[in-house]
Amino acid sequence: MNATLKNTVLFGIIALLIIYVGLAQSWNSALLIIAMGLISSIMALGVNLQWGFAGLFNVGIMGFVALGGLAAVLVGMPPTEGAFAAGGFGVVGALVLGALTIFATILVMRRMAPGWRRNLVVIAILVAGFFLFRGLLDPSVERIEAINPAETGYLGGLGLPVLLAWPVGGLFAAMAAWIIGKTALGLRSDYLAIATLGIAEIIIAVLKNEDWLTRGVKNVIGVPRPVPYEIDLQNTPAFVERAAGFGFNAVEASTLWVKVLYIGLFAIVLILLMWMSQRALHSPWGRMLRAIRDNEVAAEAMGKDVTARHLQVFILGSAICGIAGAMMTTMDSQLTPGTYQPLRFTFLIWVMVIVGGSGNNFGAVLGGFLIWFLWVQVEPMGFWLMNLITSGMDLNSPLRAHLLESASHMRLLTMGLVLLLVLRFSPRGLIPER
Amino acid sequence: MDLLNALIAFLNYVFVPGVAYGSQLALGALGVTLVYGILRFSNFAHGDTMAMGAMSAVLLTWLFQSWGISLGPLPTALLALPFAIGLTILLLLGTDRVVYRFYREKKAKPVILVIVSLGVTFIYNGVTRFIIGADDQNFLDGERFIISAREFKTATGLEEGLSFKTTQGITIITAIIVVAVLFWFLNRTRAGKSMRAYSDNEDLALLSGINPERVVMITWMIVAGLATIAGVLYGLDKSFKPFTYFQLLLPIFASAIVGGLGNPLGAIAGGFVIAFSEVTITYAWKKILVYMMPESLEPSGLVQLLSTDYKFAVSFVILLIVLLFKPTGLFKGQSV
Amino acid sequence: MSDPYGDRGNKDVSIANPKGQGSLIPRHKGQSHAAPGGPFLIGDGMTAGYGNGPDILHDCTIAVDRGEIAVIVGPNGAGKSTGMKAVFGMLDMRKGHVRLDGEDITDLSPQDRVAKGMGFVPQTSNIFTSMTVEENLEMGAFIRTDDFRDTMAQVYDLFPILKEKRKQPAGELSGGQRQQVAVGRALMTQPKVLMLDEPTAGVSPIVMDELFDRIIEVARTGIPILMVEQNARQALEIADKGYVLVQGANAYTGTGKELLADPEVRKSFLGG
Structure with a gap:
């Protein structure tokens, strides 16, 4: 064949x-x-x-x-009507900020010489970036999710x-x-x-x-x-x-x-x-x-x-x-x-x-x-x-049910x-x- | 400002749960790392091996309970544990005989064994659900607390309570014993050394007269023990649900890799690193900060860095960071 | 068509551990039987190759007798290492026999030959790098059920540096020291014959001289040694018997001195 x-x-x-x-x-x-x-x-x-x-x-x-x-x-x-106006820009801004944070981290990693100084800068950027990101994101998210939560509540x-x-x-x-x-x-x-x-x-x-x-x-x-x-x-x-x-x-x-x-x-x-x-x-x-x-x-x-x-x-x-x-x-x-x-x-x-x-x-x-x-x-x-398999079993047997x-x-x-x-x-x- | 209360809250909500979870992950990661070191593949079926082991313990616990046997203040599951380990050993040795050995003899590449372990995952997962169902099962009995929050409050007069669950105590003590015995075995006994030798250099081990099949057999037996203990401890501490064991695979792999795959010491360190990162990052720190800060600076939000639903993300990000800085893990990997 | 159990070029170390994987198949095959007479160890008229591949050795004979050092030399790709591996049972013999101490061991697997008293030091990956020097020696004695502390003391006498470093991971030692660990590990089985595959590969000339001295000392303890060497001149100087292989066949055979004196050998292989 x-x-x-x-x-x-x-x-x-x-x-x-x-x-x-x-x-x-x-x-x-x-x-x-x-x-x-x-x-x-x-x-x-x-x-x-x-x-x-x-x-x-x-x-x-x-x-x-x-x-x-x-x-x-x-x-x-x-x-969703009004969602973008309510928090869309905040969310997009936060995401851009997040991306920028990561980009900045990569840049620092590439440009600075390895050592404790670089590690400190990287950690500082990441921590600051994270809190800024959350600070911008959270309120916008709250506003978006407040819009008719049962039906929409999203962008x-x-x-x-x-x-x-x-x-x-x-x-x-x-x-x-x-x-x-x-x-x-x-x-x-x-x-x-x-x-x-x-x-x-x-x-x-x-x-x-x-x-x-x-x-x-x-x-x-x-x-x-x-x-x-x-x-x-x-x-x-x-x-x-x-x-x-x-x-x-x-x-x-x-x-x-x-x-x-x-x-x-x-x-x-x-x-x-x-x-x-x-x-x-x-x-x-x-x-x-x-x-x-x-x-x-x-x-x-x-x-x-x-x-x-x-x-x-x-x-x-x-x-x-x-x-x-x-x-x-x-x-x-x-x-x-x-x-x-x-x-x-x-x-x-x-x-x-x-x-x-x-x-x-x-x-x-x-x-x-x-x-x-x-x-x-x-x-x-x-x-x-x-x-x-269970056809022979008692109809009420727990094993059969299981x-x-x-x-x-x-x-x-x-x-x-x-x-x-x-x-x-x-x-x-x-x-x-x- | 109330640093003492802050400390108690920290111990209660972060430290003790972190140590218990870390011990469970460490035991799981040890199993993964041993298979990786000796059999040279990542065993995707490890989570479900834990589920199978825990399931045996659950069923045996129920049996003992129905006979009226108990350990008094300790969970009956501890009595069932040795028998459950025995059953899991039989399961893994049987699986090895029927499934894995064939590929070993064919000198199949490790990645093929990974795919094979996917098949085993499906089967274990199906068998577990088939026997015990997909739902939560409770098998914890005995005394619930070593120290309960209320007792602690009345004894110390502090505002914050520190509760220490029996399961947490058992988890930590068992983990310490198991790890000590495992390290003694690997470093001091002839069989343990032959495992390390085989992991290091298969051909030379063979030429030194070490029987590979015996090494593999001992490995599966230890892995069965570790998986069952980890599975039972996790089940006692949280609850037994087949699917959660499958989901544990990611933090367990992350622990093993963060520590350095194939390195038992690394697996333990990795387990605690992952567990503490998960707990600290997903914990709402408001309570502790309220005690620590002057009133004017008290935080308004929960001060939770990430919601608990992102705990897998945490293990993964930690993993990524470690790999970027130290590609072989915290401890040098790939040597049992 | 690719190998159904191959890895498709996958290099993912997060799921597959490539380190330390073996190529030998751990299976016992065949029996030995008595064949008295002849040299202590001989690969007689060996024609052999890997798997279904072409013949690499052609009617090649290599032997070593009690109290001797036998050396296999020859140009690159002459089949020196292959000849030794054939004696050790690591490739498929199509013709010829291997006899050890009056026994025909042609059908035995390498690990069974170790049990029969052959000590083999491969050219590479010949130590357990993650284990201490002492543990390496212990693993060498794995098949022994008797007390091996005396043998370990002998090995330490022979290689004093190893005693000094016995608690150190063998992987942290220098090249020459690692070779000593490798030889020591093989000696721990108390072999009846020792086979060394290029023991001086990749070490400096000073270390090489020292290694040769040690090998002579091992031979003086009464263990026949068969070795493959890249450094033909030095090796032949210490050899009781020399084999020059060319394209998998015996080209010249004689005592070390004879070969060193032979103008043909000098011209072709020793650089004049």
Whole structure:
């Protein structure tokens, strides 16, 4: 069996699995799996760029995804009336001040000779900067958060078309990646893993706590959509008529149609990114990356700037995760900072990349779909299994209740098992790097 | 101005909690640093190993309680601890046999083992939730305080109370004992020295007749002990919730790296550095400052540098600062 | 296609510890069997290479007898170190045999050869840098179950500087002192034969002379020594037996004096 045939069969199996869900459960679930599978594939593509092509170990995917989500809010939501006047300038001023403080610190670090004098100046700048920053920020934040706290209490967004948020999300993630990469990859020894792990937690902490920016754990709901609302479709006679022509009722047809539209949009993004990734892989730039990966010393000796290439690929990969994050928030229509968890948004993506095949873009896409499918479908499978196991038990037995209740935790177990099995028996993944 | 009350408030809200939390982080970081030194990878499953160990202790505590066994004023969990350690040792040795050993024999690069440990994380996390659920579990019994705030106030007549929880006392004493025993083991015993030798130079250790599998086995046993003790102490002091152990991973890694990865002394120092930074930066100093300042200068706000939700940010920033100035950590890293 | 268990060029020290990682696979393989006669230690007609790679040694023979110092010299890339590693079982033998004290040990793994009485001092990473000098020696005696204090005293007699610095981390010592620690560690097993891979690499000429003196002293205690040397002239001066290897094969063999006197050897390898 040649590689192309094998890959086609693998993708065919995924398609069959999804069709099975459509027939056995509902087409809504099936389409949702496809939509989220597309988003997952895009994230996996980004991580594959970093790990597969350059061997960079990013464990802060969650942070970049969340930044994308933030972009959706900041671009798509309407501005809160009076919020900017109340405290917007204060907040922006404080942020600029904060940036200036850090800039001044870096400048002092570079210009002054090392010694206790420099350390004192640095500490003085940082302490003074911090208190000025807080002094300017806190009152402005208070004023912003006082504006109708139940509904808004935050700055709101720019009210622009939400599709614009997707590239902006990428941009946000890229900027964060630049800062991380500059510090972590520039050090004599590379500390990227711990740096990304930490930054991701900090980004989530900011989203959870800075109510003026994201409403924190109160969540931003009702992010505008790029596709029509179901209720509008149901009130459109032409749509109802056409749905009836296909034998659907209007409610079901509208939910399906919305998902189809999202899938269309996501598919365009995935195909675009896939095309670019493949081009990049086979370009001189991609070959150089792989040369660095396989023999850094030789590549460096040939005059390749390894750190700069690593920084580039780290920024690109993170930006792709940011785009995916913006897409996800757009589809959910809400930003819920409390739901960002490392196991789901960082380590699950890693499972996708490893299972799909590190270093192969098609592998990443396959992994994205397959693992997302399992992530969603293991729960019903677990219930089915538990029902089977407990079928002989007394209906009131506490063990039976416990087992049924615990079935929902099967998904973590399954993910771990899949990852370990693939690493052991097929370490190159389902679609190995060529 | 009332410096004595200020001091008591400082001890009560900053120092004692800081020492207890620092001990817990230090024990966790020791486990991470040992795996890093001997098996040469950062074990992402360490937080969940702590959760598994603590869970065993919780279940055993409940069992003992149902039998009516208790330790009087001390928590029953202390009685369950040795058995829980035993179970965790079996778990880690089993995991090593089924999972890690294969990659060791293949001479897989450490970063592959990191990915493998991600898989183990998922499995441990799932098993913990499967068995005990994702909710908070209380397993603390016995006397709650060694010194309660009210007793302290009546005894000293001061305005501020100093409370010293039993769990804090146990944490600190256990940590001291464990660390002393560990250092004695590593520096004075044949097996401990063979671990250091293996960590330093695998091939030469092999040529000196040291059996790598034995070294790895001893390491996992010690790590199981450290993880279970850290997990139980943290669970007693705060509460047992599977997810919090996963979240402890960042401060634990930060402690180990700040101290110098692979250096046990560094892990302990790192644990306290991180713990005290977290506590001091997220504590609202108003109370203490009110005692210390003349009335006219009393602060109006809480004087809290950062909200407690940013405690992870603190560990991370400390980590970053240390790495920028001393890339190998406070103590020279990478040598057990 | 890259190695499935490779690191993809990842250099992240916050998750992966590259220091001290080994290349030897800790597995016992094969048995030894009696093969009486012949020199004390001999690698006989060795043809060998790494893994599935090409042959590096071609029918190469290296031997050392009781009370002798045997030296392997030759130009760069001649397979000197490889020859010694082959005797020690660190690469795959395709042809030939290794015999020690009347036993065929061709199939034994390196660590089993240590147990059989071979002491080996690698060229690099030959000490535990983070451990004290004394701990290094203790680790050398790890396989021994008897009291090794006498042996340690002997090593200290042989290398007095080590006694002085016994509480210092070995990594803090100078190059020459480190080599003494390395040799001392190997002697702690009470080996029947000592193999040294370029013991004078990277040390100054004065230290080199001192090291050679020490090596002669070790030989006087009755331990046969097989060593690879870069400094051919000095090494051959102290050698009872010399092997000149060229491209993985024996080019010239003789006593040290014979080789030093041989015009061909002088012209090609000793600079006239």
